[in-house]
Amino acid sequence: MNRKGLVTAIVCALMVLVAYFAWQLVFFEYETDTYTTTAELLFTIDHLTKLVPLLIIGLLTAVGIVACIVVRNAIMRHDGQHGPFSARIATAPKGCVHGRRPSAFMVVRWVCMVGFFVVTVFGGVLLGVRYSWISIPVLSCPANMSQLTEASCYYLAHLEELAGLPLMGIVAFVVSTLGFVIVFGRVLCGFVCPMGLAQDVMHKIRQATKVEGISMTERMYQALVPIRWVMLLLMIGLSFVGGNFCNFCPAIALTPVAAGLSVSLYASGFLMVFVLIASFFKRRFFCTICPLGYLMGLAHGVQPFRIRKDCTACTECGACYEACPMGIKQLYTEREKTDVTDVSCIMCGECVRCCPEDRALSLTFLGKDVFVSKRSRVVQGYRR
Amino acid sequence: MEYAGGAQEQREHRRKQRFATKSMHMTQKYLRRMRDLGGTMEQMEPFFNVLERIYVQGLEVERPRNVRTVGTYCVQVPQELIYAAGAQPVKLCSGHYTAFSIGDDVVARDACPLVKAIAGFEHMGTLPLYENCSLMVVPITCDCKKRIAGLLQEKWPVHPLYVPANREDENIEHYVGELYQLMRMVSCVTGQEVTYESLAHALNLTGRAQYELSRFLRIKRATSNLLFGTHAMAVMNAASYLDAGTWADALRALNDELERRAYANKLVSRKDLPRIMLTGSPIVFPNLKIPLLVEEAGGMVVADETCMGERGMSDPVVPVDASFDGLMRSLAIRSLRPCPCPTFADNSQRIYRLRQMVRDYRVEGVIYHVLRGCLVYDYEYRLVEEELEGMGIPVIRLESDYTDQDVEQLRIRSEAFVETIKLKKGPLKAVRG
DSSP states (O other), X not given: OOHHHXXXXXXXXXXXXXXXXXXXXXXXXXXXXXXXXXXXXXTSHHHHHTTHHHHHHHHHHHHHHHHHHHHHHHHHTTOTTTHHHHGGGSSOOSOOOOOOOOOHHHHHHHHHHHHHHHHHHHHXXXXXXXXXXXXXXXXXXXXXXXXXXXXXXXXXXOHHHHHTSOHHHHHHHHHHHHHHHHHTTTHHHHHTOHHHHHHHHHHHHHHHHTOOOOOOXXXXXXXXXXXXXXXXXXXXXXXXXXXXXXXXXXGGGTHHHHTTOOOOOTTHHHHHHHHHHHHHHSTTHXXXXXXXXXXXXXXXXXXXXXXXXXXXXXXXXXXXXXXXXXOOTHHHHOOSOSBOOOTTOOOOOHHHHHOOSTTSEEEEETTEEEEEOOHHHHHGGGOO | OHHHHHHHHXXXXXXXXXXXXXXXXXXXXXXXXXXXXXXXXXXXXXXXXXXXHHXXXXXXXXXXXXXXXXXXXXXXXXXXXXXXXXXXXXXXXXXXXXXXXXXXXXXXXXXXXXXXXXXXXXXXXXXXHHHTEEEEEEEEOSHHHHHHHHHHTXXXXXXXXXXXXXXXXHHHHHHHHHHHHXXXXXXXXXXXXXXXXXXXXHHHHHHHHXXXXXXXXXXXXXXXXXXXXXXXXXXXXXXXGSOHHHHHHHHHHHHHHHHHHHHHTOOSSOTTSOEEEEEESOOOTTXXXXXXXXXXXXXXXXXXXXXXXXXXXXXXXXXXXXXXXHHHHHHHHHHHTTOOOTTSSOOTHHHHHHHHHHHHTTOOEEEEEEETTOHHHHHHHHHHHHHHHHHTOOEXXXXXXXXXXXXXXXXXXXXXXXHHHHHHHOHHHHHHO
């Protein structure tokens, strides 16, 4: 059995337990704070003090990651197979494999993610306008009033409040949310969502330090499916039984805190620590259980963005599956259909970037190629 | 008593000498036939020279002093791991007729000639290529390979590599474990630890060879008849006995020349020769008789789907995760997933690969090569034949052994096959040609 995975799973479970007890605590609540972010205040010391919760979350994440690695190495040392090599995982080793060149698509994706992070944190304050009638279905917490637009997740988690809105409000919400879902779908997850950026940054940190991650198998992905359903049920249903999904939602500990907003974090802060640790070891972990993303993915049949495959060109080398943060296996096993867009595809383009066969995979918009796989992209960097 | 022992030794010595001379002649003959085909380029010489060096001059693999060689057999052994441990990998799958005739008496009658040839070299002990190996890595891909692992153990340290029958996630996990064990074994032999740095270095080394090979195949695909298929196969065979860096350098020079020739439209033959693809059992130097016969008969081997050729080398390692384990995983994945070897229970991807190659190289006929006793490939013939017939591509099954005795029979069949395709293409042209 995959012992490494087991060890990390145990440590993660411990973190969940900690998060449960945190429910009893009030984590960093500003009581009667009247601080509101303004454009002038953004770059002052005063604003920096408001970021203390983020620092605490970052610190706890670092401690958690180091703990995971230490525990794992201690257990692994006696493993006959990987044991002798486990020690060397702890320190960032020298040397790198330079096969791939950065692609324009990935640069655009990162620019988008960072740009939209700024917009979702204090876009409204910076630009001085706020389009509160536009609801984008991403996890940029609506508690943060300084962002440029509204996020759909609040009314999705509080459906009874949506019913209480004036008619125009309901129409604006439904039209903008559905519009974004149908036109972009989970492209939003890969390009816009601030939670996605936070997770991708964690992944980048792991790549830079060359720490061993968790390689998920198909069985492990399947084990996450029930968790996703529970999350979805909690998000939609909790408000009907008097609960509040926002008290759990890790997203509240990201953009509102970054904007310097005074909110009560409850369990969210600790769950955010858990999400960050998990996404450090497994890329985009939260996306695999994200209820909002799953709802958006349901519309994958009609979205204009698609992943297409030339089944003859494919050699089933599985590089796409290995690269896919969502574990979509049909990318390489599919042998007949030309469309391999999946409900969980976030259009991050990793599969296309890693595919070594010419034109085997392509990301298309309305049938036009946006990003096409190329052998030269995969091996170009080796040229001397 | 002492005298008798001496006589025995002398007899043995003479036998070995005879073997060495005979095998030298055999290799020379095939090298000569390869050159006689015409269309050789100056840039191909390094590849021919290394084949000559190993089999005719009987020298060892060219390498820095104090670097040990590790013998590997199938394509499932990641060469990167061996480079990372500071050793030099050599591929020992053999195509030698003289060694085959010796091995014929050593191993079971129905064993495949490839294994018989290996057993022959093991038995005679004259070829430094084999004798100087510090370790042999034998992936268990078929019954013959399993038995040969046992046989080689008598003389060398052998590391059998368990190759799973499927390519599911669990199998990959298991194979990663196998590779960790292999890495430790090679490290023990060389006394050099595998570090992240050395593994990354090895990946970059083979990556460069991979890059040049991709280029080579791309040029070959884009402009046909730039070089004879036999020569292309010899070039890829030479990779077995050369350091990846040296091979990449030599291939780079050849690629540059081919690009020049493509630009000047300088071809080695008429453009309308029947375009033939080889597939099936391994075709290992010096057993190049089938591509030679086809091209001597006026065909053109535009592509090959065999272990020592495009199948074994064309898939790159794609490191996705930068961690040490991630690199190991990428090696395991590359060894199993894209490999259309019939050792895997479900090998339908080989059919897709063939279909793609037929499309890419505009193939007009396929020769399915089966070594006598090579059951795994023989099993797949039926599927391949059905698929190709559906595409309207004629296919012929050529069974051969490591001997010159069946050459005339093979010649008649391959000539007839080439003629059939010519007739199909256009009878008038064929008559004039």
